[in-house]
Amino acid sequence: MEIKTSVISADITMVSLTGSFDATGADIVDLEMRKVARSGVNIAVDLSDVVFITSQGIRILMMTAKIANASNKKLVLIGPKPPIRKVLAIMGVDKILSIYESVDAMAGNGRL
Template identity: 40%
Template sequence: MAGPSVETITSGRCLVARVSGEMDYVTDVVFRPQLKELLSRGDRFIVLDLSGVSFCDSAGLSMLLGAWRQADDSGAVLVLACVPDPLRRILQMTGVDQILRVYETVTDAEAVAD
């Protein structure tokens, strides 16, 4: 299995970041700097495509909230798309889905940016 990664593409007015791998306390040291760098680019609308996330624990949830907070502080909008069912349940159970906007697809999320 490949290690954790964040691959980005620019799509219209959005920056789409495809997050892959496990988001947990072990990969925190990989993901946190990548997300911080991603957010420092100055894009105004960022979609995190989580379709490649195979696992997420509380450290991963903390990373997502930290990224949202950093985006919000800089005046950017960060949303989630393609959230796997297990992670979607965690977002709902913790109430994080009330903070982070979640879209079924990247296309749905991009439509909001226009």
């Protein structure tokens, strides 16, 4: 799993994940995402290049969302492919976090 972070506006940081979001390499992703969440910004997690996700990956997303929420910030998800989206739906993640098709769709919404 690869992780890249980029600042896309004053209060939104994009975290782009690539590969399998599972227990392998989860520690590094967990650490990096906590770091971003603690910096007090909104987080957009780009899942468009994620090909596999397990409960471990979802746990990290929820943990990061909780940290962001504690400072009144949000975590949103961008571009999950259909199988990944199905996992998010079965886990009820789509009821808790906003999911956008693309960065443009998120920007078009006017807010996170």
